Amino acid sequence: GESVGLHLPTLSVQEGDNSIINCAYSNSASDYFIWYKQESGKGPQFIIDIRSNMDKRQGQRVTVLLNKTVKHLSLQIAATQPGDSAVYFCAENKEDGTSYGKLTFGQGTILTVHP
Amino acid sequence: GAGVSQSPSNKVTEKGKDVELRCDPISGHTALYWYRQSLGQGLEFLIYFQGNSAPDKSGLPSDRFSAERTGGSVSTLTIQRTQQEDSAVYLCAIRAYNEQFFGPGTRLTVL
Numbered sequence: 001g002e003s004v005g006l007h008l009p010t011l012s013v014q015e016g017d018n019s020i021i022n023c024a025y026s027n028s029a030s031d032y033f034i035w036y037k038q039e040s041g042k043g044p045q046f047i048i049d050i051r052s053n054m055d056k057r058q059g060q061r062v063t064v065l066l067n068k069t070v071k072h073l074s075l076q077i078a079a080t081q082p083g084d085s086a087v088y089f090c091a092e093n094k095e096d097g098t099s100y101g102k103l104t105f106g107q108g109t110i111l112t113v114h115p
Numbered sequence: 116g117a118g119v120s121q122s123p124s125n126k127v128t129e130k131g132k133d134v135e136l137r138c139d140p141i142s143g144h145t146a147l148y149w150y151r152q153s154l155g156q157g158l159e160f161l162i163y164f165q166g167n168s169a170p171d172k173s174g175l176p177s178d179r180f181s182a183e184r185t186g187g188s189v190s191t192l193t194i195q196r197t198q199q200e201d202s203a204v205y206l207c208a209i210r211a212y213n214e215q216f217f218g219p220g221t222r223l224t225v226l
Contacts, residue, residue: 032213043119043206043217044158089157100171101146101210105157 012112019080021109023073023090030092034103035064035075038087047075047088077111085113118144119218121207127224131196136221138190138207146210149174149182149192152220153203161205164190197225 013019025033031052036044050057050064050073057064063076073090087110091103118141128134140147145166150158151174160174164184175181179197184190194201202225208215 034214041219043208043219046214046216049214091158100163100165101213101215102148102160102163102171102174103150103158103215104160105150107157108155 009107010110010112012114013080015080015082015113015115017080019075019077019084019111019113021075021077021088021090021111023075023106025071025073025090025092025106027092027094027104028068028071030094030104032093032095033064033066033073034091034093035062035073036089036091036105037084038089038108040086044089080111080113082113082115085111087111118211118216119207119209121205121218121221123221124219125222125224127226128197129226130199133193133195134197134223136192136194136205136223138192138218140188140190140207140209140218142188144209144211145187147184147190148208148210148215149190150206150208150217151176151203152206158206161192194223197223199225201225 034049035047038044048059048064050066061078065074087108089108090106120139122137147164149161152158162182163171166187167184179195182192204220204222206220208217
């Protein structure tokens with residue numbers, strides 16, 4: 001069945017380091033992948049997305065890498081800041097008109113940034 | 116998110132009671148989703164609305180769960196005869212430009 005999972009449930013880094021959060025997915029038909037950040041008491045906030053016809057996409061301080069061969073997705077955060085501390089979720093979607101845009105989420109990784 | 120508000124923010128109820136959770140999105144977004152987030156878990160899809168109709172209810176866990184949407188705007192999620200396993204954060208999201216914008220959620224605790 002469809003599933004999206006994470007290798008590491010927690011990640012602790014020092015301020016200024018680069019962070020890498022990983023995600024594995026099992027549905028090879030998925031064609032749209034998103035990373036969300038969720039702070040305590042808030043809903044998930046969109047960070048960056050990538051479509052299956054790409055293998056890399058960059059945003060401000062963030063980069064998403066997609067390896068379709070091994071069904072792996074990663075989020076890289078450069079120069080991590082204390083404000084980046086949150087739970088990070090990957091999510092996937094199949095944009096074929098049948099899934100209505102509903103997202104399948106991974107379990108989440110807790111990122112803690114130490115000053 | 117700024118485009119979706121939910122109420123109440125917290126709800127504590129006794130087992131067996133009915134609860135209603137409200138989602139109030141900014142106008143103009145026809146696609147609306149409900150998700151559930153259990154403690155320490157990712158989000159689980161419940162139901163999708165296109166306008167006032169729900170073409171995908173496949174995530175509703177039991178017939179105790181129902182949802183409606185009126186005027187293509189406000190949506191309510193109703194849980195009848197609540198059980199302790201219903202305790203979770205219930206999140207509503209709208210879709211715009213292929214992104215989903217989430218509300219802050221309602222934390223439901225069933226005692």
